[in-house]
């Protein structure tokens with residue numbers, strides 16, 4: 001049975017975005033919620049703000065009780081990181097550069113290790129989260145994905161962690177839909193997990209059509225696109 005709150009959310013979604021699923025989902029105890037980069041840098045007032053970024057915080061807090069396992073990630077760059085436009089002569093943010101591993105979008109300086117900008121959003125309330133994966137800490141390599149760095153070789157260890165704990169399914173939320181959320185979800189699929197993206201628990205940067213491109217790739221890879229109202233939350 002749905003709570004009144006969930007019904008209200010369903011009605012709201014019916015008019016706003018994609019329709020909620022007919023059959024609600026109860027995440028298995030062998031599922032993990034992955035909360036990607038919900039940090040000060042990616043919300044209003046941060047160094048690389050994602051439009052509406054802070055709006056997902058209460059949604060993530062609301063669905064968290066449905067999960068026995070929660071993994072949090074943190075974009076965690078060195079000062080002078082290769083993904084920063086400021087590290088490249090005559091480059092501006094949102095242009096691209098060729099790095100050793102391929103084309104890299106250049107960003108404003110953001111999420112520098114140990115700064116308040118890189119801290120998790122203060123309203124994120126995930127007391128049951130058990131691990132924080134930090135990524136992008138090698139100065140010359142970016143890492144959008146929580147599983148594998150942009151060189152597509154260096155692993156973070158998250159797949160091993162999840163597999164050792166018997167986790168087969170992941171639900172991905174956070175920032176940004178078309179970068180770190182999408183890359184994390186695609187790598188999770190590649191590594192054999194059953195993967196959901198909880199769309200309303202994400203917000204996008206949407207650079208030159210990157211959001212539509214990301215959803216297309218996610219769909220082709222077999223990632224399931226759901227809404228928070230599709231999840232059964234224990235009361």
Ligand code: VGL
Nearest residue numbers: 037075107175176179180
């Ligand atoms: C991200 C751009 C640069 C993200 C991180 O979390 O999506 N995007 N660094």
Ligand code: ZN
Nearest residue numbers: 075083111136
């Ligand atoms: Zn970054």
